[in-house]
Amino acid sequence: MQPLHKRLPSNTNGRDFIVGDMHGCYDLFEVELEKVSFDPACDRVISVGDLIDRGPNSLACLRLLKQPWFHAVLGNHEIMLLNYAYPALRSCPLLQNDDLFLKNGGNWVERLDDIGQTELHYQLLPLVAALPFVISVGEGSDRYHVVHSELLTGDPELNTRFFAQQSIHEKPVPDRILTDADLDSCPEDVLGTMHDAMVWGRRVFKAAKPGQAQAVDSPAGRLLVSRKPWHPGLSLTYAGHTPAYQLRLHASHLFLDRGAFKRDANSCLQLLCHQHIHPWLTGL
Structure with missing residues (x-):
């Protein structure tokens, strides 16, 4: 069984690139790699998930999972694909209907020829099923995380006992933001109860209200910075899931889904x- 929390060492030989929701836009990904003179021998790409659906070439995006320089977390569209392909995995009423996947851009699966279907089911789906919920890279001040939507606690009935043990002086809040220490100490079974927030959640994104944020020019373009850009104890966390016209920073989460x-x-x-x-953001 693959870990739900994957850890990678710092990249001391090259660069790490974080890519937003690709949604089948493999051609756009190739253009971006060319712009930065990407070197697969030393550089890495880490995806916030949602590799598939809506765009023209979902299969090519999934093939990236075969590359040693490419890493990804599980997005909600990968969840829908797995539930469509493996009905026995369906764990909630929302995912019981195949139409949910097909109407959200998943109809590309039905258009695959026999060769494509074989590749998807025997080569690519096992790689998708092995994706973690969160990736943590490096240690100390250089540490960062990648998640699809947000790092929040999940079902309070299932994980409150664990978080109650972390502090005898503070009553745990069911939907509180996770910290580095939480991620380091959280058992896999408890982390699994937080998948709804990590894959589907939008509470942190919505908390960064544009009307209460400051728009600044960053090295990556226009950035909305909330009144609380950093959350104590949580390293920079790259996330996607919710398309926006600008990057958004709130509670250590940098949202980069640009639709x-x-x-x-x-x-x-x-x-x-x-x-x-990262060095530029730490100066905010």
């Missing part, structure tokens, strides 16, 4: 170099 599949003047596939953006 690539829309392919209009206000959207793009965001590719950030961690080594460039």
Whole structure:
């Protein structure tokens, strides 16, 4: 069984690039890699998930999981694909209907020929099923995380006991933001109860209200910075899931889904170099 929390060492030989929700836009991804002169021998790409659906080439995006330089976390569209392909995995009423996947851009699966179907089911789906909920990279001040939507606690009935043990002086709040220490000490079974927040949640994103945020020019473009850009104890956390016209920073979460599949003047596939953006962000 693959870990739900994957850990990677710091990249001391090259650069780490974080890519937003690709949604089948493999052509846009190739363009972005060319712009930064990506070197697969020393550079890495870490995806916030949602590799598939809506765009023109979901299968090519999934093939990236075969590359040693490419890493990804599980997105809600990967969850829908797995539940569509493996009905026995369906654990909630929302995922019982195949239409949920097909109507959210998953109809590309039905258009695959026999060769594509074989590749998907025997080569690619096992790689998708092995994706973690969160990836943590490095240690200390250089540490960062990647998650699809947000790092929040999950079902209070299932994980309150664990978090209550972490502090005898503070009553745990069911939907509180996780910290580095939480991630380091959280058992896999408890982490599994938080998948709804990590894959589907939008509470942290919505808390960064544009009307109460400051728009600044960053090395990666226009950035909305909330009144509380950093959460105590949580390293920089890259997230996607909710498309927006600007990057957004709130509670240590940097949201970079720019709605690539829309392919209009206000959207793009965001590719950030961690080594460039992180030092700049720490100065905020």
